[in-house]
Each structure stands twice: as structure tokens, then as C-alpha cells.
Amino acid sequence: MREVDVAIVGGGIAGIVAATKLIESGKEVLVLDKSKSVGGRLATRRINGGKADHGAQFFTVRTEQFQQLVDRWEQNGWVSKWFGENHARYKSTDGMNQLVKHLASEVPVQLSFKVDRIERDGNSYVLVPEEGDDVKAHTVLLTPPAPQSLQLLQASDSQLSNYAHHSLNRIVFDPALVGLVSLKEGASTKLPNSGHQDSDLPEGIERIVDSSSKGISTERIISIYATSELSKFLYSEEDELILRELISRVSHIIHSEHVSSSQLKRWRYAQAEQVHSSPTLWVSEHESIVVAGDAFLRSDDQSGRTRIESAVLSGLTAANEINDGMERKASL
Ligand SMILES: Cc1cc2nc3c(=O)[nH]c(=O)nc-3n(C[C@H](O)[C@H](O)[C@H](O)COP(=O)(O)OP(=O)(O)OC[C@H]3O[C@@H](n4cnc5c(N)ncnc54)[C@H](O)[C@@H]3O)c2cc1C
Structure with missing residues (x-):
């Protein structure tokens, strides 16, 4: 069975930016996605020799932290300003899905891996797929749309605090x-x-x-x-x-x-249509499982909307919190 420090369920933009951040700080990470490609809702379909985006079409930037990332993506030629004089709408230059493929180029990803349930194994977790071999991890980050993360947690034997259950239940897509x-x-x-x-x-x-x-x-x-x-x-x-x-x-x-x-x-x-007003949600104080993704907004987020920026900021915060938690444990 493959064993890693952090298993990330979901290879959308939240999962991929979180993975990149964790890899930068020396963690062994594996991203698991049920689809045949990374990207999630940054989706592009090929049709008769052409292609079209059919999930998110563009993104906007409201925070300095996201702007710094976007400037780097723009320098790499991955994104460009599309329209909007005062409030730029950025597009991915080769289809929205390609942006996540660029970001994931150095990230270990296992595709066609639908996590069916998560089992506790001592201080670790075993992620059991619908098909294929299990993966073992010390910490788990869930980034599917929040209702799907809740379904997965309910099918698992992890403890879900009342607060986490109530918070996830409130998020409606x-x-x-x-x-x-x-x-x-x-x-x-x-x-x-x-x-x-x-x-x-x-x-x-x-x-x-x-x-x-x-x-x-x-x-x-x-x-x-x-x-x-x-x-x-x-x-x-x-x-x-x-x-x-x-x-x-x-x-x-x-x-x-x-x-x-x-x-x-x-x-x-x-x-x-209903979001959570914090960028991450730990499922309980007894578990090393954290839920993130576009529905987890920073408390100062004025827009109140799920969007690419909220997914990125949530993924980055989750990675920071996982790093801090692992360092705290290592120093005990
Ligand atoms: C039609 C549409 C239009 C949009 N328009 C815009 C827009 O113009 N601008 C904007 O900023 N945002 C827009 N959005 C929202 C934006 O696409 C999302 O906020 C963002 O892509 C979410 O990223 P994420 O990583 O949080 O989630 P996702 O991209 O959903 O990634 C989650 C991943 O988890 C995987 N997954 C789920 N369950 C499992 C499982 N059990 N096992 C393994 N893998 C699993 C999925 O396959 C998916 O790849 C739009 C979305 C849609 C659908």
C-alpha cells in the first residue's frame, strides 16, 4: 500500500495549489481524483478539433496574495487579461483546464481514483477507492464540493464533530x-x-x-x-x-x-449559494482530516461567492495549517 504524509482528495485548483505548497515544505503528498484529468470545475472539452470551456470561464482577483500568484502565471504565459478595464477578468490562454495541468506538472497525482471511504488505522488513515489499491496517509485534505466531502465523511469511520457536521450541512450548492x-x-x-x-x-x-x-x-x-x-x-x-x-x-x-x-x-x-465563513474546516479535534475548497471563504471575503480565488486561498490556508500541525507534532 502506498503511504504518504498527506493525501489530498480532489485535483481541482484548491487541491493542486495545496499540494504544491506542501511539497515546497518537504511533505510527501499524493492527490487523488476520480476524473481522467486534473482541473475539476476548471473544465475544457475538445469537440471536433476545437475546444470550449464549460465550467469557470474566467477569474477575478480581489486579494494581494492571489494577485502575486496570478502575476507569476501571467509571466509564464498561462493566463492573460481577457476583458474588463477596471476589474480584469483573466482567462487561461489555452483553456481553463490547462492552467491546472500546468500547476500540477510537478505534483504526484493518481487519476481515476474515486475515494469511496476513509478508514482509521491507528494514527493514520486508509483511503479506500471504488477500484484499485488503498492509499495510507497521516493527514487527509478533502477538496470536493462541500456536499460531496460530507457524503464521503459520512461513509467513513472518522469522528465528525457536531460543529463540522452542522457547518458542512449548511453549505448548499x-x-x-x-x-x-x-x-x-x-x-x-x-x-x-x-x-x-x-x-x-x-x-x-x-x-x-x-x-x-x-x-x-x-x-x-x-x-x-x-x-x-x-x-x-x-x-x-x-x-x-x-x-x-x-x-x-x-x-x-x-x-x-x-x-x-x-x-x-x-x-x-x-x-x-450558502458558504462557510472560514477558509478551512477540521472535522474534529481528534482527527487529522481537514475540509477545504471554494465554499470555504475567508471571514473578510466581501464577495460571499464561491470562485476560483476562494478555492485557491482555501487550498493555501489548508496547506499552511497542515504544515503547522505536523511541525507541532514533530516537536513534541
Ligand atoms: C458552470 C460553472 C461556472 C463557473 N464560473 C466561474 C467563473 O466564471 N469564475 C470563477 O471564479 N469561478 C467560476 N466557477 C466556480 C469555480 O469553477 C470553482 O470555484 C473552482 O473551480 C473550485 O475549485 P475546487 O478545487 O474547490 O473544486 P473542484 O474544481 O470541484 O475540484 C474538486 C475535485 O474533486 C474531485 N472529487 C470529488 N469527489 C471525489 C472523490 N470521492 N474521490 C476523488 N476525487 C473526487 C472532482 O473530480 C474534482 O476534480 C464556475 C463553476 C461552474 C461549475
């Missing part, structure tokens, strides 16, 4: 439906030059993005985001019906006769 629509060659749209529109849209539509104008695709693929209300309303319907509904609602921007193909992405947990 909305779903999101995103239609990915490929246009025929030469077809145009009535979108701004940036390719991004999130105002003056029909009811039920939150945002429309043209991946070709965004500069990440040679093929013109349009991502149509339903609002959380419409996503909840349509979530259990068939793909075909949802796509027809999304395309018909934006027919003044995209002509349906210009559509060559379409596919749907469903996010059961997209963005939290």
Missing part, C-alpha cells in the same frame, strides 16, 4: 447546465468582440461565450450557461430537450440553422 454548441463554418453570432456576454440576456440564460473569439479554439463553439433557477428546473430532463430549450432561448444571438452539433454538460455542484 446550485447545479448548472451548460450547452456546448458547434457552429457551421462561416457562421457568425451577435456577441461582443470579447466573445463573452452576461447581461441583456433572455430569462434563464446567465452567460454566453464564443470560444473562438475568446482565443482558445479554431472551431467556433458557443457555451450557453443556464441560470441556477433554470438549471434546477430542467436538471432531470433529457439532454436533447435541455439543449433545444437553451438554443431556442438565444435564437436572436445564434441562428439555429447555423448549429452543426450540440452537447450538454451537467454540473450537480456548480457554485454554492
Whole structure:
């Protein structure tokens, strides 16, 4: 069985920045993700030789700490300012997923590893996957969307304090439906030059993005985001019906006769409507398991919203707290 200092469940941006920080301070780390790629909700899909982002489209920066990281990413050519004069929206230059792939290039990651439960083994933990070999760790960091972390903890034999249980239970995520629509060659749209529109849209539509104008695709693929209300309303319907509904609602921007193909992405947990007002949550004073991710906001976070910045800051704080805890134990 592989044994590490810290096992991190989730290879989204929170898990990957936490792993990087822990590796820098000499910890042996392994990131476990159920998907075939790192990135989580920074997601990019390849379609007919083109590609389109279908999770987060951009990020904003509100803190000096995040700005310093973003400046480094910009110098590396991984991100660039996309639009927004006073309040820049940054995009990843090759699709949002690629940013996390760059960040994860030096991080040990095991993909297609869905953690089914966590068992206690003396002072360590055994992470049991749906398939494959167990992994043993002294400390566990959970970064899936908070409701999924709660489900995992409830399936495990770790002690969850009343406070942690109550706090995790309060975090509610909305779903999101995103239609990915490929246009025929030469077809145009009535979108701004940036390719991004999130105002003056029909009811039920939150945002429309043209991946070709965004500069990440040679093929013109349009991502149509339903609002959380419409996503909840349509979530259990068939793909075909949802796509027809999304395309018909934006027919003044995209002509349906210009559509060559379409596919749907469903996010059961997209963005939290209720967040936790601390960047981490330890499951109890008796356990070395900490929960983090985008729904864990710093108490001074003015936006109150789950976003890429909140995920990064939460991941970094979790790494610092794990380091401090391990150093304290080592000095006893
Ligand atoms: C449609 C949509 C639009 C968005 N738009 C924006 C935007 O414009 N700007 C912005 O800043 N933010 C946006 N966001 C939010 C942003 O994407 C997230 O805040 C951020 O990516 C969260 O990162 P994370 O690492 O906390 O979680 P995630 O990216 O969700 O990573 C969690 C990882 O855990 C893995 N996992 C879950 N359960 C298990 C398990 N049992 N075992 C192993 N692995 C597991 C998952 O596969 C996933 O990779 C959007 C999100 C969505 C879905």
C-alpha cells in the first residue's frame, strides 16, 4: 500500500495549489481524483478539433496574495487579461483546464481514483477507492464540493464533530447546465468582440461565450450557461430537450440553422449559494482530516461567492495549517 504524509482528495485548483505548497515544505503528498484529468470545475472539452470551456470561464482577483500568484502565471504565459478595464477578468490562454495541468506538472497525482471511504488505522488513515489499491496517509485534505466531502465523511469511520457536521450541512450548492454548441463554418453570432456576454440576456440564460473569439479554439463553439433557477428546473430532463430549450432561448444571438452539433454538460455542484465563513474546516479535534475548497471563504471575503480565488486561498490556508500541525507534532 502506498503511504504518504498527506493525501489530498480532489485535483481541482484548491487541491493542486495545496499540494504544491506542501511539497515546497518537504511533505510527501499524493492527490487523488476520480476524473481522467486534473482541473475539476476548471473544465475544457475538445469537440471536433476545437475546444470550449464549460465550467469557470474566467477569474477575478480581489486579494494581494492571489494577485502575486496570478502575476507569476501571467509571466509564464498561462493566463492573460481577457476583458474588463477596471476589474480584469483573466482567462487561461489555452483553456481553463490547462492552467491546472500546468500547476500540477510537478505534483504526484493518481487519476481515476474515486475515494469511496476513509478508514482509521491507528494514527493514520486508509483511503479506500471504488477500484484499485488503498492509499495510507497521516493527514487527509478533502477538496470536493462541500456536499460531496460530507457524503464521503459520512461513509467513513472518522469522528465528525457536531460543529463540522452542522457547518458542512449548511453549505448548499446550485447545479448548472451548460450547452456546448458547434457552429457551421462561416457562421457568425451577435456577441461582443470579447466573445463573452452576461447581461441583456433572455430569462434563464446567465452567460454566453464564443470560444473562438475568446482565443482558445479554431472551431467556433458557443457555451450557453443556464441560470441556477433554470438549471434546477430542467436538471432531470433529457439532454436533447435541455439543449433545444437553451438554443431556442438565444435564437436572436445564434441562428439555429447555423448549429452543426450540440452537447450538454451537467454540473450537480456548480457554485454554492450558502458558504462557510472560514477558509478551512477540521472535522474534529481528534482527527487529522481537514475540509477545504471554494465554499470555504475567508471571514473578510466581501464577495460571499464561491470562485476560483476562494478555492485557491482555501487550498493555501489548508496547506499552511497542515504544515503547522505536523511541525507541532514533530516537536513534541
Ligand atoms: C458552470 C460553472 C461556472 C463557473 N464560473 C466561474 C467563473 O466564471 N469564475 C470563477 O471564479 N469561478 C467560476 N466557477 C466556480 C469555480 O469553477 C470553482 O470555484 C473552482 O473551480 C473550485 O475549485 P475546487 O478545487 O474547490 O473544486 P473542484 O474544481 O470541484 O475540484 C474538486 C475535485 O474533486 C474531485 N472529487 C470529488 N469527489 C471525489 C472523490 N470521492 N474521490 C476523488 N476525487 C473526487 C472532482 O473530480 C474534482 O476534480 C464556475 C463553476 C461552474 C461549475
